[in-house]
Amino acid sequence: MSGNMNLTLKVWRQKSNKDKGNFEEFKVNDISPDMSFLEMFDVLNEQLISKGNEPIAFDHDCREGICGMCSMFINGRPHGPKEGITTCQLHMRSFADGDTIIVEPWRANAFPVIKDLVVDRSAFDRIVSAGGFVSVNTGNAQDGNAIPISKNDADIAFAAAACIGCGACVAACKNASAMLFVSAKINQLAHLPQGQPERMQRARAMVHQMDKEGFGACTNTGACSAECPKEISLVNIAAMNCEFVKANVVDSHE
Amino acid sequence: MGAFSFLINSSIGKKIIMGITGIFLVVFLAVHCFVNSLIFVNDGGELFNKAAEFMAHNILIRTMEIFLFLGLIIHALQGMNLTFKNMNARKVKYYKFNGNANSKWYSRSMGLLGTLLALFLILHLKHFWYVSRLTEEITSGEDTLFGEMKEVFANPIVVAAYIIGVISLTYHLLHGFQSAFQSLGLNHRKYTPFIKSLGFWYSIIISVLFAAMPLAVHFGWIK
Numbered sequence: 001m002s003g004n005m006n007l008t009l010k011v012w013r014q015k016s017n018k019d020k021g022n023f024e025e026f027k028v029n030d031i032s033p034d035m036s037f038l039e040m041f042d043v044l045n046e047q048l049i050s051k052g053n054e055p056i057a058f059d060h061d062c063r064e065g066i067c068g069m070c071s072m073f074i075n076g077r078p079h080g081p082k083e084g085i086t087t088c089q090l091h092m093r094s095f096a097d098g099d100t101i102i103v104e105p106w107r108a109n110a111f112p113v114i115k116d117l118v119v120d121r122s123a124f125d126r127i128v129s130a131g132g133f134v135s136v137n138t139g140n141a142q143d144g145n146a147i148p149i150s151k152n153d154a155d156i157a158f159a160a161a162a163c164i165g166c167g168a169c170v171a172a173c174k175n176a177s178a179m180l181f182v183s184a185k186i187n188q189l190a191h192l193p194q195g196q197p198e199r200m201q202r203a204r205a206m207v208h209q210m211d212k213e214g215f216g217a218c219t220n221t222g223a224c225s226a227e228c229p230k231e232i233s234l235v236n237i238a239a240m241n242c243e244f245v246k247a248n249v250v251d252s253h254e
Numbered sequence: 255m256g257a258f259s260f261l262i263n264s265s266i267g268k269k270i271i272m273g274i275t276g277i278f279l280v281v282f283l284a285v286h287c288f289v290n291s292l293i294f295v296n297d298g299g300e301l302f303n304k305a306a307e308f309m310a311h312n313i314l315i316r317t318m319e320i321f322l323f324l325g326l327i328i329h330a331l332q333g334m335n336l337t338f339k340n341m342n343a344r345k346v347k348y349y350k351f352n353g354n355a356n357s358k359w360y361s362r363s364m365g366l367l368g369t370l371l372a373l374f375l376i377l378h379l380k381h382f383w384y385v386s387r388l389t390e391e392i393t394s395g396e397d398t399l400f401g402e403m404k405e406v407f408a409n410p411i412v413v414a415a416y417i418i419g420v421i422s423l424t425y426h427l428l429h430g431f432q433s434a435f436q437s438l439g440l441n442h443r444k445y446t447p448f449i450k451s452l453g454f455w456y457s458i459i460i461s462v463l464f465a466a467m468p469l470a471v472h473f474g475w476i477k
């Protein structure tokens with residue numbers, strides 16, 4: 001086993017949305033390489049509390065990569081240097097002893113900072129409330145194979161449904177675009193029977209809400225998918241574009 | 255809002271316009287590159303002049319020219335509009351942003367590359383389009399388009415400017431070609447790898463040929 005690490009952290013501190021904010025530097029010593037990044041933050045916060053200082057506010061909940069809360073922009077990348085994981089799944093062994101680590105909140109107009117590293121991601125909730133649902137009661141889960149769904153469709157829907165709404169796609173994108181998230185939410189329902197009746201209306205409403213929230217447009221850099229902890233594919237964005245055009249051109253609506 | 259204006263004004267609609275005009279420009283560029291490559295036949299520009307003559311008088315080509323300018327203007331204006339809108343979507347920037355870890359620099363620089371292209375195009379249109387279409391110099395038989403090329407490319411600074419223009423084009427296309435298909439909703443396991451390699455080779459071949467033209471004329475590799 002490798003030895004414990006001493007690190008320097010440069011962390012964004014901001015008292016409130018109104019505050020300007022600035023970086024604050026901290027030393028953390030004797031960090032086990034087997035700790036998660038959030039556990040390292042717990043150690044740092046314990047230090048701050050015992051000295052009577054304000055602990056660093058950061059979002060977290062499940063700490064096992066499923067809730068999507070742990071938004072941290074670490075050394076220039078969402079969720080740090082590894083692919084396909086969230087911050088809570090990032091281990092300190094991904095860093096070297098003596099490293100300086102820069103930690104910032106997600107940056108996007110649509111994700112205003114609430115405090116320190118905590119941002120307001122309710123823009124995502126509003127996009128989902130605009131159309132990411134099925135209005136009819138579909139009852140209990142059906143018996144297996146009662147409603148035939150092709151393997152291909154099931155796989156696409158399942159892969160899209162893996163999105164945890166973390167916002168890393170927006171954080172990574174140079175345009176702060178939310179297209180990967182929105183496309184995953186649209187596509188997961190577009191491939192299943194219960195999503196069909198509201199399919200066109202959903203595409204229109206969700207894209208409209210996305211634009212209203214002030215996210216940027218896509219330039220297909222692919223940064224979102226590369227940084228997505230659930231590796232949501234760019235195919236979803238292409239599919240969403242088709243879906244949206246169809247909804248406006250083919251589908252007749254008021 | 256009507257369905258059409260809703261589509262056109264949405265972030266996705268704007269991308270669709272970029273994609274359609276982009277592919278239109280790609281097709282034009284292939285034709286343009288083919289015709290100009292006739293100078294490499296090395297017959298003193300005879301074949302090339304004939305082709306240029308044909309292009310200048312064919313009604314179909316002249317009509318397409320109008321659409322070409324329209325497409326280019328829409329593409330450039332929409333491109334600039336999108337670039338500024340996107341830059342504004344993150345007013346507070348990151349202190350450290352490691353874009354190279356997840357994307358190619360040129361995919362993040364389409365606005366800049368496009369602007370360089372636009373500047374180059376102003377110069378380029380002045381050199382050739384203006385002279386061949388709006389002056390009597392060539393129609394009167396006083397000079398040929400190939401002769402005009404020799405004149406323009408005698409200046410090494412102009413040759414350098416053309417090379418910079420071509421390099422901007424290479425990178426703009428390296429991202430743009432495949433990006434247009436993604437914007438238009440075509441991303442498929444079967445076809446996308448083909449589109450990507452086609453886009454790569456298209457960008458490289460077009461760029462090498464275009465770069466070779468001013469160089470070959472300047473250094474007298476073709477007479």
Ligand code: HEM
Pocket residue numbers: 218219220269270272273274276277279280283326329330331332333334336337364365367368369371372375426427429430431433434435437438
């Ligand atoms: C007047 C000069 C030009 C400017 C200002 C310009 C600007 C832009 C911008 C800002 C984009 C958006 C990038 C993105 O969404 O990924 C773009 C995309 C593109 N451009 Fe241009 N461009 C110019 C000329 C050209 C030319 C001459 C061609 C082709 C020969 C071209 C082909 C493309 C293609 C194929 C795309 C991708 C469209 C898409 O992603 O949907 N552009 N251009």
Ligand code: SF4
Pocket residue numbers: 068162163164165166167168169170180181184224227228229230231232
């Ligand atoms: S698409 Fe990926 S990065 Fe974006 S919110 Fe969903 S899980 Fe997070």
Ligand code: FES
Pocket residue numbers: 059060061062063064065066067068069070086087088089
């Ligand atoms: S804390 Fe739930 S995904 Fe990280």
